[in-house]
Amino acid sequence: MATILAVVLLLPAAVVRAAHPAAVRGSGGAVSSAAPAATETGLEILRAGGNAADAAVATTLALAVVHPQAGNLGGGGFAIIRFGEEVGTLDFRETAPAKASHNMYLDKDGEPRPKASLVGPLAAGVPGSPAGLFELHRKHGRLPWNDVVAPAIGLARDGFVVTSRLERSLTASTELLRQFPETAAVWLPGGRPPAAGTVVRLPELAATLEAYATRGAPAITEGPIAAAVELASRRYGGVLLAADLAAYRPVWREPVRFSAYGWQVASMPLPSSGGIILGQTFGMLERLDWSQLRRFGADRNHLLAEVWRRAYADRYLLGDPRTSLASAVQLLSGPWLDLRAKEIRLGKAAKSERVGRWSADRVEEHRETTHVSVMDGDGNAVALTTTLNRSFGCGVLVAGAGFLLNNEMDDFSAAPGRPNSFGLVQGEANAVAPGKRMLSSMSPTVAWSGRQVLVLGSPGGSRIPTATAQVLLNLIVDGDALQAAVDRPRIHHQWMPDTLFVEPDALSPETARALERRGHELRVINEMGEVSAVRGIVAGNMEAAQDPRGPGAAGVVRPEVD
Numbered sequence: 263m264a265t266i267l268a269v270v271l272l273l274p275a276a277v278v279r280a281a282h283p284a285a286v287r288g289s290g291g292a293v294s295s296a297a298p299a300a301t302e303t304g305l306e307i308l309r310a311g312g313n314a315a316d317a318a319v320a321t322t323l324a325l326a327v328v329h330p331q332a333g334n335l336g337g338g339g340f341a342i343i344r345f346g347e348e349v350g351t352l353d354f355r356e357t358a359p360a361k362a363s364h365n366m367y368l369d370k371d372g373e374p375r376p377k378a379s380l381v382g383p384l385a386a387g388v389p390g391s392p393a394g395l396f397e398l399h400r401k402h403g404r405l406p407w408n409d410v411v412a413p414a415i416g417l418a419r420d421g422f423v424v425t426s427r428l429e430r431s432l433t434a435s436t437e438l439l440r441q442f443p444e445t446a447a448v449w450l451p452g453g454r455p456p457a458a459g460t461v462v463r464l465p466e467l468a469a470t471l472e473a474y475a476t477r478g479a480p481a482i483t484e485g486p487i488a489a490a491v492e493l494a495s496r497r498y499g500g501v502l503l504a505a506d507l508a509a510y511r512p513v514w515r516e517p518v519r520f521s522a523y524g525w526q527v528a529s530m531p532l533p534s535s536g537g538i539i540l541g542q543t544f545g546m547l548e549r550l551d552w553s554q555l556r557r558f559g560a561d562r563n564h565l566l567a568e569v570w571r572r573a574y575a576d577r578y579l580l581g582d583p584r585t586s587l588a589s590a591v592q593l594l595s596g597p598w599l600d601l602r603a604k605e606i607r608l609g610k611a612a613k614s615e616r617v618g619r620w621s622a623d624r625v626e627e628h629r630e631t632t633h634v635s636v637m638d639g640d641g642n643a644v645a646l647t648t649t650l651n652r653s654f655g656c657g658v659l660v661a662g663a664g665f666l667l668n669n670e671m672d673d674f675s676a677a678p679g680r681p682n683s684f685g686l687v688q689g690e691a692n693a694v695a696p697g698k699r700m701l702s703s704m705s706p707t708v709a710w711s712g713r714q715v716l717v718l719g720s721p722g723g724s725r726i727p728t729a730t731a732q733v734l735l736n737l738i739v740d741g742d743a744l745q746a747a748v749d750r751p752r753i754h755h756q757w758m759p760d761t762l763f764v765e766p767d768a769l770s771p772e773t774a775r776a777l778e779r780r781g782h783e784l785r786v787i788n789e790m791g792e793v794s795a796v797r798g799i800v801a802g803n804m805e806a807a808q809d810p811r812g813p814g815a816a817g818v819v820r821p822e823v824d
């Protein structure tokens with residue numbers, strides 16, 4: 263006993279975190295998501311002969327029922343697919359309504375009105391999920407659309423058991439939800455959240471899903487459901503119109519691609535900053551010989567913070583691809599990454615306010631969510647992140663249609679240079695304008711090397727790219743088992759505020775002190791995203807892991823028998 267205790271005390275804190283169950287292993291397909299009922303839905307679809315796209319869409323629609331704090335029809339998201347050699351991304355991010363305007367979240371003195379971009383329908387972007395999920399299935403699905411939507415209809419119509427997470431989330435958001443009687447009628451029956459263990463039925467949402475199953479996206483983006491969205495918006499002072507929904511289009515985009523440590527990585531391009539931040543992270547770390555440094559030591563943590571300080575400073579320039587003041591090509595160029603890596607001192611933290619941004623003059627050549635990772639039996643992969651932005655979005659439930667509207671407008675820089683609800687300081691490139699997509703941090707990612715394929719992503723707002731990067735580094739550089747890679751405590755830096763955020767057990771006391779001596783201001787936080795990850799190994803074998811930070815679930819179609 264004494265010997266074991268001594269060993270434990272000598273190990274860096276990051277290694278001694280309580281053990282979690284191993285990833286599930288097997289074949290025939292794998293799913294990882296934030297809710298057991300949703301993961302089971304994805305597996306059901308794979309067992310019925312569906313492919314990764316069918317399963318990803320079905321899992322996401324199940325989340326729209328059983329995980330309403332994030333899963334949605336009234337929000338948006340991004341997906342990355344790898345089908346054989348084909349890699350592509352689908353952008354179904356919300357857009358600003360046609361009646362949105364640059365100063366819509368400022369008061370008469372030009373000061374931000376933070377609630378306006380967070381609470382009530384003025385905070386809602388045009389939902390992208392109905393058209394986006396339909397499009398993902400249209401292009402890559404194998405089963406009939408009806409079959410893919412059917413499990414979500416069943417959950418909404420026949421009912422599902424409220425999890426303790428859902429009860430906790432509803433309790434935490436009671437103030438928001440009770441402001442809107444239509445929302446309170448569904449989610450606060452009798453004035454309180456339904457208790458964990460009770461069965462909830464959502465007949466209006468079931469009817470919306472039935473219409474969606476029969477007629478596809480137009481069932482929601484046109485006709486009576488779109489009219490109900492406009493009514494809900496007008497009732498509480500929003501500018502979202504039925505015409506905005508009808509005009510919305512998802513966009514297939516080329517992924518951000520880079521190679522690192524012998525792996526090919528593909529992630530989200532603008533309007534998400536995620537892929538660019540990931541690419542910059544790996545590009546700078548390779549230049550700084552990060553992998554050669556001692557694991558969990560101060561040097562590695564310091565370099566991560568310095569790299570992210572710079573990547574998030576460049577994020578200030580980013581926005582919708584049509585207005586962004588810098589591109590992936592510019593921010594991932596060799597000369598820029600060389601210059602950035604050279605700025606970094608091993609012994610001293612930079613001051614964020616002094617870290618410049620990318621500019622053409624500085625280089626010689628001429629920026630509550632839920633994630634689903636799926637792989638089918640053929641090795642095809644889909645990583646799909648959807649969001650309402652904050653928990654339960656703007657709080658408004660569309661009467662008659664049963665779904666909540668997002669508050670994604672807060673991802674715009676309502677007042678350029680001032681922090682949004684994630685503390686992100688963003689620039690004019692991401693200012694509000696009609697039809698524009700707000701900058702995101704969501705980073706659904708696939709990476710492959712030889713026959714190994716990784717599929718991952720996370721919620722967590724501004725902490726999504728850094729969570730994704732750390733899990734990838736754990737796997738690619740340090741050879742962690744999949745579950746260990748997801749479990750490991752994490753750190754985060756986002757340029758502004760000039761703070762190194764750390765999970766309680768991420769740093770040993772000595773490492774924390776060493777980082778403080780170098781000038782880092784540390785702040786302990788508990789809110790890091792729940793990563794969902796799947797890994798294809800060889801010959802149809804795969805494993806799936808879900809983050810112990812939440813009560814999600816990972817599963818495989820045919821589990822390995824010991």
Ligand code: DON
Pocket residue numbers: 630631649650651652670673701702703704720721722723724726
């Ligand atoms: O797109 C983004 O970056 C944010 N709207 C994501 C929100 C989020 O992850 C909240 N979940 N924890």
